[in-house]
Amino acid sequence: MTDPGPRTRRQDPERRERIIAACLDVIAESGVAGTSHRRVAAAADVPLGSMTYHFSGMDELLREAFGRFSAAMAGYFEQRMAEVRDRDQAKLELVSLIAAGDSYSRRDLVITHELYTLAAREPAFRELTNAWMARSRTALERHFDPATARMLDALIEGLTIHRALDTEPQDRTIVTAAIDRITQGPTG
Amino acid sequence: MTDPGPRTRRQDPERRERIIAACLDVIAESGVAGTSHRRVAAAADVPLGSMTYHFSGMDELLREAFGRFSAAMAGYFEQRMAEVRDRDQAKLELVSLIAAGDSYSRRDLVITHELYTLAAREPAFRELTNAWMARSRTALERHFDPATARMLDALIEGLTIHRALDTEPQDRTIVTAAIDRITQGPTG
DNA sequence: ATTATCCGTGTACGATCGTACGCATGACTG
DNA sequence: CAGTCATGCGTACGATCGTACACGGATAAT
Numbered sequence: 001m002t003d004p005g006p007r008t009r010r011q012d013p014e015r016r017e018r019i020i021a022a023c024l025d026v027i028a029e030s031g032v033a034g035t036s037h038r039r040v041a042a043a044a045d046v047p048l049g050s051m052t053y054h055f056s057g058m059d060e061l062l063r064e065a066f067g068r069f070s071a072a073m074a075g076y077f078e079q080r081m082a083e084v085r086d087r088d089q090a091k092l093e094l095v096s097l098i099a100a101g102d103s104y105s106r107r108d109l110v111i112t113h114e115l116y117t118l119a120a121r122e123p124a125f126r127e128l129t130n131a132w133m134a135r136s137r138t139a140l141e142r143h144f145d146p147a148t149a150r151m152l153d154a155l156i157e158g159l160t161i162h163r164a165l166d167t168e169p170q171d172r173t174i175v176t177a178a179i180d181r182i183t184q185g186p187t188g
Numbered sequence: 189m190t191d192p193g194p195r196t197r198r199q200d201p202e203r204r205e206r207i208i209a210a211c212l213d214v215i216a217e218s219g220v221a222g223t224s225h226r227r228v229a230a231a232a233d234v235p236l237g238s239m240t241y242h243f244s245g246m247d248e249l250l251r252e253a254f255g256r257f258s259a260a261m262a263g264y265f266e267q268r269m270a271e272v273r274d275r276d277q278a279k280l281e282l283v284s285l286i287a288a289g290d291s292y293s294r295r296d297l298v299i300t301h302e303l304y305t306l307a308a309r310e311p312a313f314r315e316l317t318n319a320w321m322a323r324s325r326t327a328l329e330r331h332f333d334p335a336t337a338r339m340l341d342a343l344i345e346g347l348t349i350h351r352a353l354d355t356e357p358q359d360r361t362i363v364t365a366a367i368d369r370i371t372q373g374p375t376g
Numbered sequence: 377a378t379t380a381t382c383c384g385t386g387t388a389c390g391a392t393c394g395t396a397c398g399c400a401t402g403a404c405t406g
Numbered sequence: 407c408a409g410t411c412a413t414g415c416g417t418a419c420g421a422t423c424g425t426a427c428a429c430g431g432a433t434a435a436t
Contacts, residue, residue, distance in 0.1 A: 015384095031309060033221035036423065049385040052425060106308075113308045117301040120294075120352045121219055129353045150359075151366040155339075158346030164308045165317045171338075178339040181370050203414095224393060237415040240395060 016054045019044045023065040028107045032062065032114050063125070066115045070128045073108065074135040081139040090143040091179050094152070098159045099172045109164040144183065151182050204242050207232045211253040216295045220250065220302050251313070254303045258316045261296065262323040269327040278331040279367050282340070286347045287360045297352040332371065339370050 022044030026035045037051040037058070044050075055061040080097060084090045119125040133153065140149035155178055163170045210232030214223045225239040225246070232238075243249040268285065272278045307313040321341065328337035343366055351358045 028309075031221070031305065033219070037425085038423075047385055049387085053384060058424070110305075110308045113301070113305040116349065116353065117219065117298075117305045120298045120301045121216075123355070126353055126355060130355065133350070133353070147362060147365065150362050151343075151369065154346035154350050154366065155343050156346065157349050158342035158344065161304065161345050161349070162321070162342050165304065165314055165321070167311070167314060167318065174335060174338050177335065178342065178370065181339070181372060182366065184369060184372065225395085226393075235415050237417085241414060246394070 015046060015050065019046060019050065019054060019061070020065050020068055023061055024069055024111060027065065027114055028110050031110075032118065035062075037061075062118070063128075066111075066118070066125065066128055069111055070115065070132040073112070074132045077136055078139045081142060084143070087143050087183065090140075091176075091183060094156065094179055095172065095175050098156060098163065098175050099170050106164070109160065112160075113164065148183060152179070155179065155182055203232075203234060203238060207234060207238065207242060207249070208253050208256055211249055212257055212299060215253065215302055216298050219298075220306065223250075225249075250306070251316075254299075254306070254313065254316055257299055258303065258320040261300070262320045265324055266327045269330060272331070275331050275371070278328075279364075279371060282344065282367055283360065283363050286344060286351065286363050287358050294352070297348065300348075301352065336371060340367070343367070343370055 019040060023035065023040045026039050026043050030039065035058075038048055040061070041048045041051055051061070055064065077097070080093055081090065084093050115125065115129065119129040136156075137146075137149050137153050140152055144152060159170070159175055159178065207228060211223065211228045214227050214231050218227065223246075226236055228249070229236045229239055239249070243252065265285070268281055269278065272281050303313065303317060307317040324344075325334075325337050325341050328340055332340060347358070347363055347366065
């Protein structure tokens with residue numbers, strides 16, 4: 001306790017991160033229903049004992065994993081919104097984000113729904129979704145008034161769901177038109 | 189095989205229905221992740237053996253339960269939409285449906301999300317959500333043009349999610365304004 | 377070099393899971 | 407009324423689950 005401070009003593013400081021990442025992989029593939037310590041441990045290539053060592057239990061693991069995920073998603077959205085200059089560009093960016101083929105992968109969609117489902121039932125997870133939504137809304141408010149931002153947020157959510165559930169590819173025209181109508185408000 | 193035809197021989201013809209209803213209760217309370225034969229059997233007050241007797245396995249039980257649920261939800265929505273006469277009334281009805289305090293209970297929200305989550309990952313369940321969405325869209329098309337119906341459908345979905353996740357009660361004004369903007373299209 | 381420390385892991389335990397299957401039992405046939 | 411049969415249930419089994427916990431071995435201290 002004299003020199004390097006409270007640094008971790010042993011190797012592998014990123015073990016915890018690998019477990020979290022693997023947990024998200026397992027969630028994406030098998031759902032929260034099919035996520036177990038053993039499966040995550042296998043996916044992360046760590047021994048089973050590491051699970052209880054790094055996380056107090058399943059709840060903490062899930063909360064940590066979904067926390068990481070929602071923060072990453074919010075950060076990505078913020079960045080995309082920060083890189084545009086005016087409303088028209090923002091609208092185009094939104095269309096790109098929602099429409100198929102862009103960065104939003106099915107994996108992300110699945111994880112997002114898993115989180116929403118958890119949040120719908122357990123208030124503890126609602127903190128995560130609320131924080132995520134708040135950041136998205138703030139990002140939107142760089143270019144739209146608060147009321148419009150709220151509406152856009154809801155619309156994006158709904159269109160994203162449809163993209164996740166529709167077997168046919170999303171119709172870019174509809175997305176564009178819907179965003180146009182929403183942003184046609186008084187100060188949108 | 190002479191008289192009443194292939195009627196069930198023993199008592200309790202509605203046992204299957206009770207199991208399905210109980211299954212939805214369990215899903216609402218513990219999620220698909222926490223749904224097991226034993227729990228459903230206990231909730232339906234039937235012996236464990238009835239599970240494998242009436243359903244080939246967990247998959248069939250879930251598919252049956254979610255099928256019942258989505259059909260009921262679609263039917264309810266259709267009815268509400270069929271009872272209105274013009275577009276303005278339809279818009280008011282949509283606001284009532286989305287905004288808090290109306291018939292959409294948290295239970296229904298939770299089950300809906302569980303279904304969406306399953307559908308996002310497994311295409312087999314997407315048939316259910318697709319059928320549901322198709323019926324909703326058709327119901328909306330009684331009063332709105334197809335493109336607007338699609339947009340409204342997405343918007344409703346998104347607003348419903350926000351209602352499920354927001355801790356604060358839904359703002360009726362925003363809902364009304366959003367629907368107004370969407371329906372301000374050329375033939376909306 | 378020796379000792380003390382504690383990180384990280386292997387393993388084991390009790391609970392719960394889905395599912396199969398033999399059998400009691402009530403319903404039809406004659 | 408007796409015989410036949412399928413329905414519906416009790417029970418048991420193997421797998422898998424979350425979690426606890428004792429211990430080996432690397433590291434820091436002297």
